[in-house]
Amino acid sequence: MAVDQFDLFCAVREREWPYKPVILAPMAGVTDLPFRRVVRHFGTHMVFSEMVASQAVIRTVKRTGQMMEMNNDQCTAVQLVGADPKIMAYAAALVCNMGVRHININFGCPVRKVVNTDAGSAIMKDERRAASIMEAVVRAVNVPVSVKMRLGWDDAHMNAKAIAKIAEGSGIAMITVHGRTRQQMFAGKANWAAIAEIKGAVSIPVVVNGDITDVTTARTALVESGADGIMIGRGALGSPWILSEIQDAINQPNMPNAQTTPHQGITLCSTTATMRIQTAKTHADYMFEFYEPRTAIHISRRVVGYYLKWLPNIAHCRRMLSSLNSRDQINELLDTLLARIGVQ
Numbered sequence: 001m002a003v004d005q006f007d008l009f010c011a012v013r014e015r016e017w018p019y020k021p022v023i024l025a026p027m028a029g030v031t032d033l034p035f036r037r038v039v040r041h042f043g044t045h046m047v048f049s050e051m052v053a054s055q056a057v058i059r060t061v062k063r064t065g066q067m068m069e070m071n072n073d074q075c076t077a078v079q080l081v082g083a084d085p086k087i088m089a090y091a092a093a094l095v096c097n098m099g100v101r102h103i104n105i106n107f108g109c110p111v112r113k114v115v116n117t118d119a120g121s122a123i124m125k126d127e128r129r130a131a132s133i134m135e136a137v138v139r140a141v142n143v144p145v146s147v148k149m150r151l152g153w154d155d156a157h158m159n160a161k162a163i164a165k166i167a168e169g170s171g172i173a174m175i176t177v178h179g180r181t182r183q184q185m186f187a188g189k190a191n192w193a194a195i196a197e198i199k200g201a202v203s204i205p206v207v208v209n210g211d212i213t214d215v216t217t218a219r220t221a222l223v224e225s226g227a228d229g230i231m232i233g234r235g236a237l238g239s240p241w242i243l244s245e246i247q248d249a250i251n252q253p254n255m256p257n258a259q260t261t262p263h264q265g266i267t268l269c270s271t272t273a274t275m276r277i278q279t280a281k282t283h284a285d286y287m288f289e290f291y292e293p294r295t296a297i298h299i300s301r302r303v304v305g306y307y308l309k310w311l312p313n314i315a316h317c318r319r320m321l322s323s324l325n326s327r328d329q330i331n332e333l334l335d336t337l338l339a340r341i342g343v344q
């Protein structure tokens with residue numbers, strides 16, 4: 001059964017949720033509704049939308065509406081990005097009127113197009129503006145508001161701890177920290193230990209993010225950061241079950257086994273080749289339900305590629321993928337692969 005995002009959030013904040021949450025990270029161009037559906041089906045309770053520009057929410061651009069679509073389960077947090085407190089607050093109120101039950105504020109995006117508008121990680125350079133945005137958004141809505149940030153702008157300006165304290169004072173319910181600076185972009189290794197200092201400075205939940213891809217990295221990140229939960233982005237590409245696998249592993253013996261969670265047609269057994277291909281098929285189906293066919297084909301080629309890259313001797317199929325032009329052709333390729341490994 002779907003867990004309401006608002007109730008879950010309150011439980012995490014009040015320490016009544018006995019498990020450490022494992023959360024799907026917001027990823028622009030990736031965590032669309034089909035992707036979130038697949039991740040949710042494996043038993044993950046908290047998933048984030050792609051970032052949505054606050055200005056665009058107000059202009060109600062069609063694409064933006066799609067990004068926020070929630071599949072009626074109230075389990076998606078919508079992430080807003082922007083630099084103007086009033087616009088961010090107005091956009092937050094608008095998405096809450098659409099039924100969204102958790103707002104996340106983006107203070108982490110390193111992309112030049114975003115930071116050039118003083119938004120995303122650029123806000124970390126201006127703590128007063130950060131405070132104004134958080135206060136305005138918290139005041140504008142009556143659902144939990146969380147923040148996602150980096151360690152700081154660069155090595156000389158690692159001010160995540162200061163912003164975390166401001167966030168707590170502004171009524172922010174949870175903080176996620178990607179253990180890199182903006183200057184690092186995605187280079188180097190996420191510094192989980194640096195998050196421990198932030199965790200020690202506030203009493204609201206702190207979530208560790210960056211380079212967590214399996215149970216081992218999840219356990220190490222939790223030990224080094226002392227965080228209350230984990231957020232996973234790239235590790236879920238082509239492996240959407242990884243969140244619930246980690247969720248089970250880090251929460252044992254308390255966490256109910258993921259295999260008892262209803263997976264709506266996807267069998268959670270192990271990460272076998274069969275499961276990868278079957279999940280790729282389901283994911284592609286969701287894409288054709290959600291997007292118009294041209295867009296669905298375009299995105300499916302990339303998404304199916306993520307699943308196939310883990311399989312042995314698959315280079316030829318991956319090359320074929322790029323030339324496929326219809327849903328039938330995509331299904332045919334995946335069925336051929338299933339037949340090759342002995343599943344009809």
Ligand SMILES: Cc1cc2nc3c(=O)[nH]c(=O)nc-3n(C[C@H](O)[C@H](O)[C@H](O)COP(=O)(O)O)c2cc1C
Nearest residue numbers: 025026027028050051148178210211212232233234
């Ligand atoms: C393709 C892509 C798109 C991303 N888009 C967003 C975004 O919209 N909002 C955001 O806060 N972070 C975004 N991120 C950053 C991720 O949420 C996450 O912080 C980062 O990838 C580190 O976590 P990971 O190592 O688990 O991937 C994006 C990352 C990737 C790879």
